[in-house]
Amino acid sequence: MPTLADVGKAAGVSRGTVSNVFNRPELVRPELRQRVEAAARALGFGGPDPKGRLLRDGKFNAIGFMPPGAYAIAEVMRSPYGRELVLGVSLACDEAGTTLSLVNGTDNTRFASIREALVDGFILGHSGDIGLITSAQRRRLPFVILESDAGPDINSIKIDGRRGAVAAVRHLTGLGHRHFAILSIRRTPGPPIVHMPGQAKRPLLAGFSLDDERLDGFKQGLAEANLSIDDVPIIETTPGDPSAGAIVFDNVPEATAILTMSDWQAITILDEAVCRGIEVPGHVSVIGFDGTAESARTTPPLTTVAQDVIGKGRLAARMVLDNQPPRQLVLPVELVVRASTAAPRAKIR
Amino acid sequence: MPTLADVGKAAGVSRGTVSNVFNRPELVRPELRQRVEAAARALGFGGPDPKGRLLRDGKFNAIGFMPPGAYAIAEVMRSPYGRELVLGVSLACDEAGTTLSLVNGTDNTRFASIREALVDGFILGHSGDIGLITSAQRRRLPFVILESDAGPDINSIKIDGRRGAVAAVRHLTGLGHRHFAILSIRRTPGPPIVHMPGQAKRPLLAGFSLDDERLDGFKQGLAEANLSIDDVPIIETTPGDPSAGAIVFDNVPEATAILTMSDWQAITILDEAVCRGIEVPGHVSVIGFDGTAESARTTPPLTTVAQDVIGKGRLAARMVLDNQPPRQLVLPVELVVRASTAAPRAKIR
DNA sequence: ACCATTTTTTGGAGCGCTCCAAGAATTTTG
């Protein structure tokens, strides 16, 4: 690979002049410029190597997005929520002329990824892993963490998940539902976990604030209707697990209403319901979370706890781009009632 | 920002030793190591700055994805096709432990972006702009261009658009359709362009091989049914233009079948049809392109010319990651018949 | 033709790091 110096030698000029030819051509005499350009062409030199500039200037002109939990970029791109989040981030990046790096973080390489990412700041998908946060702090770059309580010194953005969860339950109990199932999120790879009532270790307050908060909201909503969350089966699946629907229907056939943690999960339920000839909302009501574009297009359209995912992504990007003093934002949610919920009519089957 | 040298000074050791503490801790005596670590902590040094390493090693460990045409990252993320493409790329990146940089390329900054992207290779979304390709070649990095004929020296991957287009038309003429409208892609920002039959400059062979090829396929398919593409109105809209449906219905009310260049466009038509009370496929048949996941979820589900978008993205990433001698791949397409096409029944209105 | 300006070109300094050969310290061996 030829360098500026090589081209300079070939053209009989100095390193600095060649640099000028490429970066501030107006500074160099046209005749000389042409000679240099010819030399560059002859050597197959395609412009100054960004590595050198980088070291000099110290700016990557990029922000990094690190997938939530232990998941990979591809899993983010698969999820409706993840896609909208990335879309929002990319919107802000487009505006700022910044590159968006989707930083890969597999379990063991995650910390290294944070240490080494070629970015000027980053966005951490939610994660209960405190190590990640300290890793990020060490890097001394602006960053923001999503859907995680990380204290007052750290940029964070989250939605009011508790309120959303309460609203979801109120809507359903208001419709007359008394038999629920909750589809929660399993944060580690693996098959679904079924927590039936009465079992010892129920997944409340497991350390992931996103889920905790929503479960707590469900609990509160149920309590308002004199129901106890302890009587409600809770099933945890990884976000896109296609078997979620089957597990729920198999384990909780008596449920007339299913609360989920994401539209994606709700869609899984809908799909399985179609397979089994279970009518939604005839036999069972299903409620999503996030209010992604997909939720409006399902059959039937999903009732869901909507948030502005795109706006959140954009805001997150702006936060790291602007590098202001840390703020903790809590964004509102809104229950969007569509056609996947109705008064209970009949038991399944 | 403290550097290795600063930490070294503070701990009374050399730069090199500090580097070893962070990169090959087993080489340095535990006692010394701890002293260095303490010094690092005291100075708030969070590990060697990647910039330095980068210059030394010369590998970014990242590949860049540059949006097709003149569009921005956000526009890619909005389009069903773009999302699946990026998903495919990210799949390969996950496997390779590589970062995926979504490189921003607005019109004028695009060439600079290619020159400066901090990547080891890149994927160019399709583009008729030959300048981009030479730009990419100058950079001397492995790259692949999508949906573009770029000659034998350049990695390229495309689908067999012509065959797909022919299949789409055959399907519709076989159903008895004689009145078509074509929704094509406008490559420059701006409002839709309507080309009615008999007008001078029709958009055939405009220089963008993706569109050209498909239009050519439509032409061939129509010819097989003794129809001429010169009698078919062609409307060009930017990929996500929501007004596409309205423009088509307003300008070509007699069409019983609408051919599009993407599922996204077809979905636009479907949406507008709902607004106007036009039945699909009762009043008009609509056919998509790409076979994205979305196409299966519309109402009615779309008949579409399917390709393996995710596979294509993955393949593209592998190509630049592997850096083999240039290849030109043409991937197959398959007509997927769903419910958005049927025999013509009645004129609209 | 000469000096004062203005325009061009130059090359040193330094960005932060890792590699590596060589030197220093320590441990082992005879």
Added chain:
DNA sequence: CAAAATTCTTGGAGCGCTCCAAAAAATGGT
């Protein structure tokens, strides 16, 4: 206990570039 072997630590070199102050060349005015 000295010499040999081993383990640690060091600091120069160099990655490719841009900035900048200073030198060189060109230009203009008299």
